[in-house]
Amino acid sequence: MFEFIKGTVEFVGPEYIVIENNGIGYQIGTPNPFIYSSKMGTMVTVYTYHYVREDLMALYGFVSREEKMLFTKLLNVSGIGPKGALAILASGEVQQVVNAIEQEDESFLIKFPGVGKKTARQMILDLKGKLQDIVPDYFPNLFNADQFQHEAAAAHHAEFDEAILALKALGYSEKEIKKISPELQKEQLSTDQYIKKALQRLLK
Structure with a gap:
């Protein structure tokens, strides 16, 4: 629904930021809200994902399209919801997560908050071989x-x-x-x- 929102950083909290655009304040959950602390009052572009469920409607935001795309892929893994996907992205770089999945590095994946051996195995089963298309420029040579x-x-x-x-x-x-x-x-x-x-x- 929303590809991105460009606006002024009005608030930074431990779980979300508020971006003001044309008099509307958008509450956006992000992996690392505090990276926007130095950008208070300045214009930023946040790539957004509109999450809709029967009991929840929320906006999640990311610093790049690649980070957003990996978030959407993680949501497709059984056992990983929005909070879990945000925690993974908050703790690891896109390259690191993709590399660990492609190389079946379970020991690396279980270091992420909320990821046990079962979830790590599920991430590998569901996503291995399906990530290179979404991050070709961000991570062009996966095994270098x-x-x-x-x-x-x-x-x-x-x-x-x-x-x-x-x-x-x-x-x-x-x-x-x-x-x-x-x-x-x-x-x-x-x-x-x-x-x-x-x-x-x-x-x-």
Whole structure:
């Protein structure tokens, strides 16, 4: 129904953001709402999926079409609903998820929140061989290990930078952030995970 919504970031919460467009505020659930903290009051494009069920109608939003398409594919897996699909996307990059499914890496998939061995196996059964068509440009060479590692490193660097911007938007000083940055950079995490870990350190 909605391919994307372009508007101003008016609110960022732990589970959703609000985008204002022509006087209407759209509540949109996203994998990592806090990546929009640094974009408060600015214009953004959010790729949206309109989810409709008898007892639920909701908008879910993503930073790219590729992320949105993977979300829709995950919804087709038995045992994975919108919250589960968002949790997977919040914890892993599109490349990582696709790579794990194609290589049947169950041990990697069960690291995602809410994904046990049964669900990981179901993801592989339902999606293996069906993802390359939706992410050809985003992940053109699925089994190029060197390229994967390079892209993953670049992605994690971007995730760290986004987390730092979010912390600044939350009011933390440069001095406070620099104090915990070396420890954070030792790990490869998603933006949301970086933010959570940083807040744990800052609130000690």
